Amino acid sequence: MAGEGENIMPKEKMNIVVFSGDMDKVLAAFIIATTAAAMGMDVNMFFTFWGLNVLRKKKFTSGKNILQKMMNALNRGGAARLSLSKFNMLGLGPAVMKTMMKRSKMPSLPEMVQTAKNLGVKFTACTTTFSFMGFSKDDFIDGVDAYAGAATFLGEVIDGRVSYFI
Amino acid sequence: MAGEGENIMPKEKMNIVVFSGDMDKVLAAFIIATTAAAMGMDVNMFFTFWGLNVLRKKKFTSGKNILQKMMNALNRGGAARLSLSKFNMLGLGPAVMKTMMKRSKMPSLPEMVQTAKNLGVKFTACTTTFSFMGFSKDDFIDGVDAYAGAATFLGEVIDGRVSYFI
Amino acid sequence: MAGEGENIMPKEKMNIVVFSGDMDKVLAAFIIATTAAAMGMDVNMFFTFWGLNVLRKKKFTSGKNILQKMMNALNRGGAARLSLSKFNMLGLGPAVMKTMMKRSKMPSLPEMVQTAKNLGVKFTACTTTFSFMGFSKDDFIDGVDAYAGAATFLGEVIDGRVSYFI
Numbered sequence: 001m002a003g004e005g006e007n008i009m010p011k012e013k014m015n016i017v018v019f020s021g022d023m024d025k026v027l028a029a030f031i032i033a034t035t036a037a038a039m040g041m042d043v044n045m046f047f048t049f050w051g052l053n054v055l056r057k058k059k060f061t062s063g064k065n066i067l068q069k070m071m072n073a074l075n076r077g078g079a080a081r082l083s084l085s086k087f088n089m090l091g092l093g094p095a096v097m098k099t100m101m102k103r104s105k106m107p108s109l110p111e112m113v114q115t116a117k118n119l120g121v122k123f124t125a126c127t128t129t130f131s132f133m134g135f136s137k138d139d140f141i142d143g144v145d146a147y148a149g150a151a152t153f154l155g156e157v158i159d160g161r162v163s164y165f166i
Numbered sequence: 167m168a169g170e171g172e173n174i175m176p177k178e179k180m181n182i183v184v185f186s187g188d189m190d191k192v193l194a195a196f197i198i199a200t201t202a203a204a205m206g207m208d209v210n211m212f213f214t215f216w217g218l219n220v221l222r223k224k225k226f227t228s229g230k231n232i233l234q235k236m237m238n239a240l241n242r243g244g245a246a247r248l249s250l251s252k253f254n255m256l257g258l259g260p261a262v263m264k265t266m267m268k269r270s271k272m273p274s275l276p277e278m279v280q281t282a283k284n285l286g287v288k289f290t291a292c293t294t295t296f297s298f299m300g301f302s303k304d305d306f307i308d309g310v311d312a313y314a315g316a317a318t319f320l321g322e323v324i325d326g327r328v329s330y331f332i
Numbered sequence: 333m334a335g336e337g338e339n340i341m342p343k344e345k346m347n348i349v350v351f352s353g354d355m356d357k358v359l360a361a362f363i364i365a366t367t368a369a370a371m372g373m374d375v376n377m378f379f380t381f382w383g384l385n386v387l388r389k390k391k392f393t394s395g396k397n398i399l400q401k402m403m404n405a406l407n408r409g410g411a412a413r414l415s416l417s418k419f420n421m422l423g424l425g426p427a428v429m430k431t432m433m434k435r436s437k438m439p440s441l442p443e444m445v446q447t448a449k450n451l452g453v454k455f456t457a458c459t460t461t462f463s464f465m466g467f468s469k470d471d472f473i474d475g476v477d478a479y480a481g482a483a484t485f486l487g488e489v490i491d492g493r494v495s496y497f498i
Contacts, residue, residue, distance in 0.1 A: 012324055017360070017364075017496075019356075019357065019360050019498075021418075024185075024215055024216075025185065027215075028183070028185050028214060028215060028331075031294065031316050032183075032316055032320070035315075035316040035317050035320055036320055038317075039317060039320060039321075039324075041320075041324070048360060049356055049359075049360060050356075050417075050418060065435070067428050067431055067432050067435075068432060070428060071419070071428060071429075071432065074419050075418075075419065085216075086187075086216060086241075087237070087240050087241065096233050096236060096237060097237075099233055100233050100234060100237065100298050100299070100300075101298050103231070103233075103298075104297055104298035106294070106298055128363065128438070131436055132432050132433050132435070132436035132438055133432070134432075149367075150363050150364055150367040151367050151370075151371060154364070154367055154368055154371060154373075155371075157494055158344055158371075158373070158493065158494070160494070161324065162323055162324070162326070162329045163329065163494045163495065163496065164183075164329065164330075164331040164496075165331065165360075165496040165497065165498050166185075166331050178490055190351075190381055190382075191351065193381075194349070194351050194380060194381060194497075197460065197482050198349075198482060198486070201481075201482040201483050201486055202486055204483075205483060205486060205487075205490075207486075207490070251382075252353075252382060252407075253403070253406050253407065262399050262402060262403060263403075265399055266399050266400060266403065266464050266465070266466075267464050269397065269399075269464070270463055270464035272460070272464055327490065328489055328490070328492070328495045329495065330349075330495065330496075330497040331497065332351075332497050
């Protein structure tokens with residue numbers, strides 16, 4: 001701001017809470033995030049609740065007690081196997097959607113996750129949900145930049161330009 | 167507004183991503199949009215994924231291939247026949263809701279769409295979803311102001327005051 | 333910032349539309365709201381549509397006509413008995429989630445509502461939904477600060493820093 005660099009403007013910041021684990025909503029989140037990053041914005045994505053599934057490895061997460069085991073048997077992770085918020089039809093909907101996207105030359109969700117990383121989008125996994133769902137860091141992909149709670153995230157939000165809850 | 171312009175303040179801008187096609191969420195989006203426009207804000211609505219259904223004509227959209235035909239047989243358009251996010255009960259819920267709204271002298275959703283247009287709310291249809299769902303411009307109502315992708319929309323968002331993802 | 337009142341900065345304002353009545357989404361809304369309030373932000377929560385259920389007393393709300401009675405028989409209030417957006421399984425999901433939260437020493441949703449009040453978070457109940465759903469002020473808990481419509485809420489939003497639609 002001060003100094004000889006009159007062009008040194010702070011980059012506008014976009015902060016997205018990814019609460020949903022629905023394939024269609026997560027797709028929308030990543031289309032927005034990668035487009036904003038490509039336009040030069042600083043993009044933070046905070047994954048919480050079902051959104052954590054995007055960052056989970058495909059492997060089975062067992063959990064530390066019987067309730068966590070029950071929940072995690074249903075609540076499976078992996079960006080490639082999320083369900084749709086509408087017309088899921090036991091997995092037929094997502095399969096149809098993926099094929100439609102491929103025919104339309106759209107990148108798949110796992111490809112978009114990789115593009116987001118390449119463009120410098122920052123991924124934070126919510127430690128609050130993380131711990132009550134019984135996950136451990138081993139359950140997550142390498143691309144996670146930080147494990148933090150809501151206070152850390154809101155510290156970014158407070159000087160951001162655009163915020164979404166998806 | 168007129169004059170040498172000590173009063174020429176740029177209007178505050180509200181940008182709403184309408185992702186959902188659920189009647190109740192879309193209603194909330196339009197209540198917010200029309201209220202903000204009536205208060206003098208510049209309002210942009212960007213319709214994507216299921217939200218595109220709000221701008222689709224009631225007539226059947228076939229799609230260009232078998233998968234798009236299958237999806238579009240389920241995913242019907244028209245602001246007057248959206249389903250509820252809760253208590254849909256095969257269409258009973260929306261019918262009950264519409265009657266409750268009418269008795270309470272609330273405008274219907276198609277009426278709110280018209281009011282939004284009259285107040286200058288700008289409608290953009292997302293071309294990305296548009297193409298992979300197999301829609302064409304003929305499938306949409308006249309009120310659509312622009313067909314554009316996320317980058318165009320984020321260009322508006324970046325100097326907006328309020329952003330929502332609904 | 334400079335000047336004789338060097339510490340008198342207006343507090344940053346966060347405005348959250350709580351549209352959803354799903355336990356998991358409402359939890360996320362309250363985690364964000366209480367964290368922001370604890371960090372010194374001014375937080376307004378505007379409860380509308382299903383979100384009004386958070387502020388409703390547990391007792392049965394009858395409604396003024398047969399349709400409202402039908403809807404309210406299904407659409408029950410009380411922060412302690414909301415359903416999940418996923419894996420609800422006729423109430424098993426929420427019970428499991430509550431137990432998981434308790435084991436992880438997280439406060440329950442009714443406790444978070446109380447914490448939000450203690451931290452000065454302002455609760456507004458949407459009068460538009462309020463009237464077409466057939467609710468009356470007697471149906472709501474004491475913590476409601478205001479009964480108002482979208483215009484009043486947007487008056488706060490317009491000079492806010494962060495806005496969410498949940």
